[in-house]
Every structure is written in C-alpha cells, then in structure tokens.
Ligand code: MIC
C-alpha cells in the first residue's frame with residue numbers, strides 16, 4: 001500500500017497544466033528540474049518566469065522528513081508555531097542515535113535504553129501532530145523514504161542534507177535546517193533561490209567493477225565540494241536510463257558532497273520497477289499517466305548546452321572505479337592510480353576496516369553485488385585481511401538480504417552486521433582503540449569522510465568507494481589493490497583473481513520484513529501530552545532569541561578566525577555530542593571545537609581578549625556573553641559544508657555570536673544562520689580575510705540601513721588602534737531581514753500563531 005496516494009495523484013492532476021504554462025512563460029523546452037520547480041510554486045499555476053541563481057521563489061513541497069538528531073530541534077521549534085497538526089505529510093525516523101559496537105541486536109537494545117527519553121519524546125510529539133514515526137531499527141531516513149514515500153515529479157524537504165537521495169526516484173528532494181521544515185509543517189511557503197542547473201550526460205554503460213557510486217565520485221572530483229552550490233544536478237542519457245533506481249539514489253545522495261541543492265533523474269522503467277517492487281504499483285500507474293512531464297523535454301537532452309548552465313559528460317563504459325579521500329569527498333583517485341598516490345602522499349596502505357551500507361549504497365543491488373565478492377573468500381580459499389562491517393539501510397533490506405543468504409555470506413568472510421542505522425557513518429562507532437589516535441586507513445561506501453567523522457580519531461584516513469570495491473579492498477587489506485588487474489595469494493599459496501561482482505537489481509523473491517517499524521499517528525492528537533523534564537540533560541524547551549535592538553553592533557570581538565575547511569562537523573561535532581541534539585545549552589559546549597584557529601593552528605583554543613588567556617571556544621564565548629560583549633566568527637570558503645544540522649547556527653546564536661563573516665557559505669548553513677537571526681556575511685574582497693587579526697574588534701557602522709542588495713560596512717579595529725574598513729556582502733531579501741529584526745524566523749511564525757489564536 002502506498003502512503004499518501006491521494007496527495008500524489010493530486011500532484012499529477014495539476015502537473016500538465018502547470019508545466020505547459022511554465023513552458024509558455026519561459027518560452028523554451030524545459031528540464032525536469034524546472035518542471036518540478038514550476039509545478040510546486042506556492043502560487044499554484046505559474047504566472048512568471050524566474051531567473052536562475054537570482055530570484056527568491058516560494059515553493060509548496062509535498063512532504064517533509066526528519067531524522068531523530070535533527071527532528072528534536074525541528075519539533076521543539078514547531079511546538080511554538082501554534083498548530084494542531086502538520087500541514088503536509090511528515091515523518092520522523094530514528095536512525096542517528098544508535099551506536100555501532102557489538103552487533104545489531106545488542107546495539108539496538110542499548111540505544112533504546114540510553115536514548116529512551118528522546119525516542120519517547122519523538123514518538124509522542126509525532127503522535128500529537130500527525131507525524132508518521134519510524135522506530136529505532138526501522139532504518140535510515142533516506143532508504144526508508146526511497147522505499148515508502150519518494151515519488152517521481154514530487155518535491156520534498158528533509159532535515160538532513162542527504163534527503164537528496166530521493167532524486168533516485170525522480171524527485172526534487174532538498175536538505176534543509178529544522179526551521180525551514182517548521183515553515184512547511186506550519187502550512188507556510190518554503191523559500192529557495194531559484195537554482196541554477198547542471199546537466200550530467202551519461203553515455204555508455206556501467207560494467208565490471210564500476211558502479212553508480214563511481215559516477216558521483218568522478219563528478220565530485222570534477223566539481224569539488226562547492227561546485228554544485230546553488231544548483232540542481234540533472235542526470236540524463238542512455239547511461240542514466242540503463243541504471244537501477246537505487247543506483248540513481250546513490251548518485252543523488254552523494255550530490256550533497258558537491259554542495260548541490262539536489263540532484264535528480266527523469267522517470268524511467270527502472271523507477272517503475274522499483275515502485276512496483278516496493279508495493280507501490282498505484283504510484284507507478286499514476287506516474288505513467290503523466291510520464292512525459294516527469295522527465296526533461298527531448299530537445300533539452302538533445303542539446304543540453306542550450307538549457308543548462310553547465311554540462312558534464314561522462315562515458316560510463318570508460319569510467320574506472322574510484323576512491324575519494326582522505327578527509328574530503330572530492331579528492332578522487334581512480335583505483336589504478338591509488339598505489340602511486342598513496343605512496344606519494346604517505347597514506348598508510350594497510351586497510352584496517354572496510355565498512356559498507358549507510359543511507360546510500362545499502363540497496364539490495366549493492367548488497368548482492370558485495371556478497372558476490374564476499375563469497376569468493378571461501379570459494380578461492382582467501383582470508384579477509386581487514387575487519388568488515390555492514391550497516392543495512394532499512395529493516396526491509398536487512399530482512400530480505402538475510403532471507404536470501406547474504407548475511408550468512410558476510411558472516412563467513414568475517415563481517416559484522418550492525419543495526420539498521422547511521423552508526424559508523426556519523427561517529428556512532430565505538431571503535432576499539434580509536435582513542436589511541438593511531439594513523440590508519442579505512443575504506444567505506446558512505447558519503448562523507450571529514451576528519452574524525454567515523455571514529456573520532458583525527459588520524460583515521462577514510463576513503464570512499466563503491467560497496468563492491470570496499471568489499472574487495474577489505475579482503476585484500478591493501479589500499480593499492482586493484483581488483484581489475486591484481487592477484488591475491490590464497491591460503492594454498494596460489495595466485496587468484498577476484499571475479500567481477502554480479503548481483504540483482506531487485507530481489508527475485510520480492511522484498512519482505514516481519515515488522516518494518518512504522519507507527520502511524522493518532523487521528524486526533526489533541527490530548528497527547530508532550531513532557532520535557534526541566535532537569536533533563538537531553539531535552540530542553542526553547543526560549544525565543546532576543547529581537548534586534550535596532551542599533552549598530554559596536555565593539556564585537558573576534559571569537560575565532562577559522563582556518564581552512566570548516567564543515568558543520570567542525571562547528572557542531574556529531575558522535576558523542578548527538579546525545580545533546582535536543583538541548584541547546586548542553587550541545588553549545590561543542591561549538592566550533594573542531595575548527596582550527598588560524599593564529600595558532602590549534603583546535604578549541606582561542607584567545608579571550610578580555611583576559612588575554614587562551615581557552616576552549618565555547619568557554620570563551622560564554623565569557624564574552626557573560627560580559628555582554630558581542631562576538632563574531634570569521635571563516636574561509638564553503639563554511640558550513642556538510643550537514644543540515646541547525647545546531648551549527650543555533651549554538652553561536654545562543655552563545656552571543658552576532659555575525660559569521662566568511663569567503664563563501666554552503667547553502668543550508670547560510671540559510672540556517674539567517675533563520676536563527678544571525679548575520680551571515682561574505683567578504684566582498686576575499687583577501688580581507690588576511691587582514692583579520694587575533695585581537696580585532698568589529699563595528700557594524702551601517703547596520704541600521706540593512707537592506708536587500710546593499711553591502712554592509714565593517715570597521716575592523718586592530719589592537720594597535722589602526723582601522724581597516726571592509727565591505728561585507730550579504731544575500732538577505734526583505735523577508736529574511738525581517739527574521740534578523742525579529743530575532744529569528746520562528747519568532748515571526750510564533751507571533752503570527754499567537755495573533756491567530758488571540
Ligand atoms: C550527516 O550525514 O552529516 C548527518 C548526520 O546525517 C547530517 C544531519 C545531522 O547532523 O543530524 C546531515 O547530513 O544533514
């Protein structure tokens with residue numbers, strides 16, 4: 001049975017009229033991305049054409065998804081919106097709070113004990129507000145969404161950057177902060193700058209050791225971690241249609257790593273097959289009635305240069321398997337060059353652990369192909385050299401692969417199956433010995449490999465590859481091993497080669513599960529009580545942020561000038577800190593502790609200008625706040641890359657930071673800062689970053705004239721009394737300036753809600 005089928009049918013009913021109207025207005029054939037955008041305008045039928053990369057547009061997404069680590073803050077904010085129920089279908093998924101240590105059963109049991117309070121809160125608040133709840137163990141948000149909710153031509157937002165995974169089913173699915181989700185859940189429009197469009201034409205066909213993952217690893221190498229910012233990536237061509245739906249999901253999923261707003265593929269037979277295999281024939285049938293509206297116009301794909309802002313072509317027949325890393329997902333190395341690169345860079349060649357699964361790459365196809373490699377261990381009398389772990393993406397996948405014997409195969413090669421959860425992908429991996437901080441190499445099929453991400457060890461070098469390659473590398477235990485050309489020595493001393501992986505796109509006997517882990521909400525949740533204990537260390541009701549006092553901000557001190565890469569993992573680390581995601585004050589103790597101080601190259605060690613002493617960043621921020629001194633944070637390019645976690649914006653807001661001034665922002669983080677009433681600013685002249693010194697004081701001398709399109713002027717007063725006057729750009733429109741003035745976007749919603757009930 002398909003969830004929300006009436007909503008889906010409604011989207012398809014409106015599609016033709018809206019898309020045809022948009023085509024008239026734009027005056028040319030349309031890409032799929034444009035069709036979905038123009039058919040989801042807040043105003044309904046389009047009445048004007050928008051300029052890509054420039055116009056802010058109000059949209060009406062069809063649904064919202066949240067995961068446990070971000071849902072807590074999103075729903076704590078939603079409680080202030082004054083609504084009885086969410087306005088669009090919404091789900092919450094418990095997946096991030098489950099630590100991987102022993103095995104699925106033991107770990108899940110422990111997680112339920114440890115995070116009981118949070119799971120209960122999420123379950124009851126979901127029940128109250130009409131939100132579908134997926135229990136711990138049900139699976140990872142994006143896999144569960146793909147299996148149950150994603151539909152071709154739909155638009156959704158989710159409080160997780162990898163929401164984009166649903167592009168595999170032809171959706172525009174976009175990662176956002178919780179405050180954005182609150183807008184949509186409250187029945188308001190959701191605003192996005194009309195994106196630019198990048199077209200990726202896939203020619204040829206995947207074969208042998210090359211997998212869909214290699215497409216995105218290659219694209220990440222080409223575009224880098226910020227090359228997709230502000231753009232939707234649309235894949236097309238014979239190579240795209242020949243690929244499985246879940247393979248497409250993998251490519252879209254890791255599109256988050258190039259900063260893309262989202263990625264998508266046109267509707268095709270692979271999606272029809274996947275919908276039917278996941279019990280959604282009704283959705284496939286409905287989609288088939290508007291098929292031509294669920295893909296780009298033929299003229300667009302025939303002459304992509306005329307319609308996209310940028311076009312990339314990849315010949316899948318020539319594409320090599322890749323490994324990306326360490327420490328950044330865009331450092332792409334074809335497997336044939338890996339030994340040379342590793343030796344040149346002194347990366348440890350010995351692989352300690354291979355990890356497969358996560359929200360990406362845990363489809364039946366991925367697992368069956370990996371199992372076809374794993375089973376060669378016993379067939380060819382090999383011995384697995386590295387440790388090996390599997391985190392299935394959902395209970396449906398786990399149950400089905402167990403039934404079909406794959407778990408047994410992994411078991412035999414020495415693998416451990418963890419719970420259906422994020423686990424090692426987000427630092428929820430109690431890896432033995434990680435605290436020794438030894439330099440070591442791991443390979444995984446996840447999507448991110450920032451420093452400390454998997455096991456908290458800054459000296460773990462993580463490389464990202466396809467699950468089948470990761471399996472082969474775990475067997476070989478050698479980062480330089482190329483399964484296409486290299487031999488292994490087996491236990492009889494013979495040279496053997498691994499056969500190419502083979503697998504099934506979909507389970508021949510169908511998907512199954514005894515209990516997929518879903519809990520439907522109460523039809524009327526008005527009597528459901530939400531209890532948050534005032535003494536809880538995990539959950540804390542939110543107090544509204546103070547509105548702007550209307551004055552220029554004067555005398556702000558530099559809290560930290562962050563050096564180099566500063567992702568949301570650096571700003572608000574995950575792993576052990578995930579436990580405080582529902583408690584703003586407690587989680588603020590991790591604020592920027594991973595960022596490198598440009599003046600001493602240390603992490604979590606900054607100068608307190610009031611005392612001259614060096615201390616941890618959160619402690620220093622608290623000291624300034626207590627003294628009533630505002631602060632600012634300075635950073636480099638692509639600041640806030642990675643996660644959608646709005647804690648990375650709320651923590652500085654809570655601890656008295658007024659502005660974040662950087663060379664450039666990642667999209668979600670910039671919006672999160674705006675929504676929480678902060679100033680998100682960029683250097684007009686990038687070289688001004690170098691002017692900022694450790695003892696600087698900042699005066700925002702024309703903040704009173706804060707207006708769209710008008711840069712702000714900042715006086716940077718150095719310790720010796722000299723002053724540099726610099727220009728700070730911003731991208732705030734009128735409404736967003738309103739958020740700053742009100743103290744946060746939520747303050748405005750809450751005020752409107754209070755007015756409505758008064
Ligand atoms: C991630 O992959 O970094 C996360 C953890 O899923 C985050 C969400 C979070 O920080 O809770 C994301 O991708 O948005």
Ligand code: SF4
Pocket residue numbers: 096140141160162358359360421422425426446447448
């Ligand atoms: Fe979970 Fe990792 Fe996927 Fe984020 S990227 S949702 S942490 S599995």
